[in-house]
Amino acid sequence: LLGTNVLDAGAGIIKSKVIKTGKYSIMVVSVIGPALIAKPELQKSLAPPADVLGGFLNSAEAARCALRVCIVHDSWESLKKALPPLPPNTIILCGSLSQAFETPMNAGGALLLSPGRGGQYVGCLAVRLNAAGVPVAFENKLVPLTDETAADSLISDQIQAIAMSADLLDQGIDEGELKAGTVEGVFPFVSNRHGAAAIFLKIAGKPSEFPLTLPPNACANPCLSSTAGKIIYFEYPKAASGGPAPQDTQAARGFFRGDTGMPVLKIMDLNGAQKRTLLPDHLVRGACFSPDGRWVYACVSPRQDTAAGALVRLTPEGKRLLTLVKWPGCYPRDVAVARDGKALAFTCNREGTWQLYCADSAGAEIVRVSNRRADFGAPQFSGDGKHLAFLSDEAAMAGRKDLFLYDLAAGSERAITHHANVGDYCWLDEGETLVFNAGVNARDCNFVTVATGETFKLIPATAVKDYSESNPAVIHCNKKLKIVYTREYFDGRAKIYWVNPDGSEDRQLILGDHNDWLR
DSSP, X not given: OBOTTBSSOXXXXXXXXXXEETTEEXXXXXXXXXXXXXXXXXXXXXXXXXXHHHHHHTSHHHHTSSEEEEEEESOHHHHHHHSSSOOSSEEEEESSOSSBOSSOEEETTEEEEOBOSSSOEEEEEEEEEOTTSOEEEEEEEEEEOSSOOOOXXXXXXXXXXXXXXXXXXXXXXOXXXXXXXXXXXXXXXXXXXXXXXXXXXXXXXXXOEEXXXXXXXXXXXXXXXXXXXXXXXXXXXXXXXXXXXOSSHHHHHHHHTTSSSOOEEEEEETTSOSOEEESTTEEEEEEEEOTTSSOEEEEEEETTOTTOOEEEEEOTTSOSOEEEEOOTTOOEEEEEEOTTSSEEEEEEOTXXXXXXXXXXXXXXXXXXXXXXXXXXXXXEEOTTSSEEEEEEOTTOSTTOOEEEEEETTTTEEEESSSSOOEEEEEEOSSSSEEEEEEOSSSOEEEEEETXXXXXXXXXXXXXXXXXXXXXXXXXEETTEEEEEEEEEETTSOEEEEEEOTTXXXXXXXXXXXXXXXXX
């Protein structure tokens, strides 16, 4: 019997065990929290786990082992006290928590695993070691053994916050600087590595990705505000019938528009903590932060009447809800805010088609930008505030869209592309260049110069492509501009790449066998 914190170990009880497998050694210890023992006389026979773990796991014998495995039967509060400081290469198996960890947690230098209470799951952790015996990668799988595996959201929230704080510290990242928006190369993305599509946080140049949401609910369309230190996203709750959540964002993207389901607008901190639902009584079709992070703008409809709606504004805490634009018998969809926060752009089906409007930040002084029998959408202000870019199917067929530019001062517009079938786009800089993806069978990312309209491919193809390039976005890393995008392969795979603005150093940014998307 393994009982590391048993004070008077008798016959048959050992304090630790070293297991040899091939050329590697693994130390195993096991502790039981006294609070879990019902009889007071037996509680006295156990030392607090925090008092004994450090001695064993930091011993010379443990230092000679490739891994140190600690089985802990204790409450979450006591477990937190036992975590710091722990040596690297430590794996903690939490045997008495009701919460199962779909994703291993990194806390205090240790990797935390939990299969949940009552035989809910059986888990398998695979660890890859390098030639020096140092762990370089791991993969964890939980197989459900019961039909009822509900998660404890409160504990999950706390675990994520603690785990990410420790992981950031381990990678030399200041959490305060991350929340203040001073860390470069930070962006959220979507991955199906644990089943349903979940939100992760990536910091370019760092090896790890940080899980922010967990299955079973699928999530999509994360939007980060570095000034607010928060992320809004859409969550698609698992079907009431018990059916599976969508496995990728191809399905979740449909829910974002409200066409096939009822997504929920959620908000959370950058460490995945403090999750809450915004506008729970409404179907939200589009949302964004104000540049200063003080407001969330959203296009909403009451869930009991989705044919009507309004453009609203509220704080990230869900307070001070204000209706900005509300017209009878119609609803808005896309919304964008100028960098100075003084102007809004939104689309609305007031005239039977999706038309584009501009207004001030209070929803007043509304100006209709488009005035033709076509659909307009996806507005984005340039950084210098001079132009508003948007998509329209006016000059295309079969719903294909082109990129247009509206001069806010002159009140004039012009087409930037012609019959290009544009999917997504972003501003590359303050207002001189746009990056967009377009094409029929395989979409390419392209540059277009606003002044001249000259267009060229971002990444010239050297062979026949078996993928499309989508969701271009701009990040800064090491004081340099980088473009991240999603490669969507024809066989269903999806990978996130990044490239320099001149098309050089095009390489995969997030590695693994799973699928990853930027939205």
